[in-house]
Amino acid sequence: MPFAVTRRSFSTCLMTLSAIALIGLAEPVQAQVTAFKQAVAEASYGNEAVATFYRTRGYAPIFTGEQDGTRRAALLAALETADIHGLPAERYDPETLKAAFAAAETARDRGRAEVLAAKMFLQFSTDIQTGAMTPGKIDSEIVRQVPRRDPVLQLQAFAKSSPQGFMKALPPGTQQYNALLAEKLRLEATLGHGGWGPKVSAGKLEPGQSGEQVVALRNRLIAMGFMKRSASGSFDGTLQKAVQQFQIEHGLEPDGIAGPATLAEINIEPQQRLSQVIVAMERERWSNVPLGERHILVNITEYTARIIDNGKETFSTRVVVGSDQSGRRTPEFSDVMEYMVINPTWNVPRSIATKEYLPLLKKNPNAVSHLRVVDSRGRTVSRGSVNFAQYTASSFPFSLKQPPSQSNALGLVKFMFPNPYNIYLHDTPSKNLFARDQRAFSHGCVRLAEPFEFAYALLARQTSDPEGLFHARLNSGSETRVNLEEPVPVHLQYRTAFATAKGRISYRPDIYGRDARIWAAMQAAGVKLGEAGS
CATH class of the missing domain: 1.10.101.10 (PGBD-like superfamily/PGBD)
Incomplete structure (x- = not known):
């Protein structure tokens, strides 16, 4: 019987042919998507941040999609500025990235170019925002915590932001x-x-x-x-x-x-001078976080401590810093000042007690008579009852303390920001050192030329009579702790090139x-x- 085409069967045939056509079109698109995903997954292997970022967004591109031209351009333009910012430009290689974009004809090519762009973005954004170097690997006395950003969050933020605006905002925006x-x-x-x-x-x-x-x-x-x-x-x-x-x-x-x-x-x-400036820019990137509405800034090489309020210097004084000897150099870090101690006791650091004073006590038990010998229970020990010669630096069981006095090594006040390095700011009876241009003489702590005035400036925010409050505690003769109602961030920096308030650059010797x-x-x-x- 000849094949009869009814209206219904003809309609069914058309539907079948249309379905086949759609399947034929869908398969290449799906294959391309799969190839792109596989290429991204393979290229990001070993880089957990990049792999996590693409996995959590279903492998959608941010650099190689049809709508990503602005983002590609913003990244490439930023990479070209690496030399301007004193960064290791060869890490980013914009020419290689341009070539990868231009040659990306297949889905797999695009996937590889996508990951290459993401890796370069992360490397560059990290370096220009928080520094290209890791300070602690260069010098163990730079104990600053560098504020590295989470790389996944960095990619997510870039994907949602204005590309040019995002890249422009990466370097520190400080006056320095x-x-x-x-x-x-x-x-x-x-x-x-x-x-x-x-x-x-x-x-x-x-x-x-x-x-x-x-x-x-x-x-x-x-x-x-x-x-x-x-x-x-x-x-x-x-x-x-x-x-x-x-x-x-x-x-x-x-x-x-x-x-x-x-x-x-x-x-x-x-x-x-240019190398000093480039290093100072790197140091500024290491500190690329808000310093605090009110903060204390100590520049070790400048021998100066300042109180900064809302970006303006409100107090400044000369300081003495650690000498250029092992164990005495003032470290670089940030912390928070919580209190001051008026009429302080000097608890002699163990390194000083064992290395400097124990040898003297071995020769003469009555040496360094201004110090008390204290046992583990806090009791003062009679020197005549101790055979100091039997002890070594590691076995010495006592601590040494100097009671409050005008001649106390800490002077009449110390300013505390508790830290693992036992560093703080304090007064000193050795006032003559402040007249010198180069003032690296301490065991590591920072001595203030004007400690009373420094105290007044700090206390002015919590009392209408800071001088009266301070001297009432001082005149008691007793060790007294005065808490700061508003703890103040302290930043111990080391800048041999830095901008003054007028914007000119000052230079200092690299003392350490x-x-x-x-x-x-x-x-x-x-x-x-x-x-x-x-």
């Missing part, structure tokens, strides 16, 4: 960072124009002198921006003011005389050699000076 970045660009331009000219070879130059070396001094200060162009060949008042300004910005006594210390700083070349070690590590990672200084 922006001023350092401007100084970096200025120094690179200086190197491109040949530097600051010949060094000054004189041993000392002072007002009234003239000659070739005075001209060299004048020309170098002109090139550095400390004075306007002048044809004078004598050490006149204008040159003296320029020398004084240079001294102020380099932590030297501003006497206007170019002595050996001043000339040594003047003769430092822009390449070294930490910046040199950081710069060596950054160079090893691929950080370079500007092209003219390479």
Whole structure:
């Protein structure tokens, strides 16, 4: 019987053909999706953050999708700025990423390019936001907790944000960072124009002198921006003011005389200053968190402690920091000041008690008579009943304490931010050290030149009569703890290049050699000076 096509059977045939056509179209799309997912999973193997990010979003792309052009462009543009920020640019390699995007013709290609972009994004965003180096691996005395962001959350935030705005907001937005970045660009331009000219070879130059070396001094200060162009060949008042300004910005006594210390700083070349600035930018990234509406800032190399309120300095004092000896260098970290102790007892650190005082006690039991010998129960021990010679540094069973007094090693007040390093700020009876330019003499704690005024400034927020409160406790003669009603963050920093309130960059010597070690590590990672200084 011939095949009869009824209206109903014809309709059924059309439906069947349509279904087949749809299946035929769906299979390649599904295959592409599967291939992309497999490529992403394979390429992200070993990187748990990237793998987790894509797995939790069903492997949807953020870099290689049809709508992701703006995000791709924002990432590539940001990677191109790595050198500007003093980062190891070879870590990110935007050219390789561009090539991967351009060559991504298949789903698997796109998957691999997607993961490559995600990895570069994470590396770059981490480095520019919180530093390319790990400080504790470079120097064990940099015990700062670097505020690394969670990489999965970083990717999720980028996926939901304006790409350009997100990338622009990654570097620290502080006045310090922006001023350092401007100084970096200025120094690179200086190197491109040949530097600051010949060094000054004189041993000392002072007002009234003239000659070739005075001209060299004048020309170098002109090139550095400390004075306007002048044809004078004598050490006149204008040159003296320029020398004084240079001294102020380099932590030297501003006497206007170019002595050996001043000339040594003047003769430092822009390449070294540029490396200091790049290291300072890295240090600023390590501290890329809010410092606190009110906070205390100690710059170890500047020998200065400041109270900062809402971004403005409200108190400043000179300090003495740890000497450049093992176990005595002041570490770098942040903590929170909780209280002060007026008329403090000095509980001698065990390292000092055993290394410095025990040898003296072995020779003479009555040595260091200003200290009490205390047993494990807190009882004062008669020196005559102890044979100190039988003890070693590890077996010495006593502690040493100095009662409150004018001559106490901690002075009359100490400021406590409890930490594992036994570091705090305190008064000192050794006032003569504050007159020196270089003030690294302590066992590690920070001694304040104006401890009473520092206390007044802290207490002013909790009493209308801070001086009266302080001196009432002081005059009692008894050890007294005074809690701060508003604990204050304390940041012990180490900056050999830093911006002043006016935005100019000041420089200080690398007293512990930490910046040199950081710069060596950054160079090893691929950080370079500007092209003219390479």
